[in-house]
Amino acid sequence: MDKHAAEIIETLSFLKEYVEKLPTREDVREIIHEELTGSARDTIRQVIREETADMREDIRYIRQEVIVLRRDVEELKERVRSHDGFAKDIDHALERIRRIEQHIGITPHAKLA
Numbered sequence: 295m296d297k298h299a300a301e302i303i304e305t306l307s308f309l310k311e312y313v314e315k316l317p318t319r320e321d322v323r324e325i326i327h328e329e330l331t332g333s334a335r336d337t338i339r340q341v342i343r344e345e346t347a348d349m350r351e352d353i354r355y356i357r358q359e360v361i362v363l364r365r366d367v368e369e370l371k372e373r374v375r376s377h378d379g380f381a382k383d384i385d386h387a388l389e390r391i392r393r394i395e396q397h398i399g400i401t402p403h404a405k406l407a
Contacts, residue, residue, distance in 0.1 A: 299370065299383055302363055306390045309356060313397050357400050364391050 322342070326335060367387050374380040395401070 296380075298366075299380070299387065302367060303383075303387055303390075305359075305363065306387060306394065309360065309394055310390065310397075312356075313394060353398065357398060360391060360394055360398075360400065364388070364395075367391065 326338060367384055371381070371384045371388070374384070
């Protein structure tokens with residue numbers, strides 16, 4: 295496996311671990327619904343929006359990086375199609391990218407904004 299593919303796999307492992315730790319929207323909604331009502335709920339929602347602005351920006355960046363990684367891996371796959379050993383590693387990396395994309399809610403082959 296070349297250095298570029300190893301770096302991609304390492305990055306994907308990090309992203310997978312990061313994304314798996316994030317609470318889902320439904321988790322947060324359920325907590326808010328069970329604990330708060332009225333103006334307190336609105337205040338909490340506003341605070342959450344403000345406090346998570348950086349995290350949302352990070353997630354946008356991660357999504358863009360996943361898209362770029364997918365393109366890079368697809369390009370590598372085409373370049374090394376004749377090299378048997380790489381195809382399996384690349385297919386494995388593509389599957390991990392697909393699962394990350396599904397988990398964070400982006401569609402495969404989405405275009406960068």
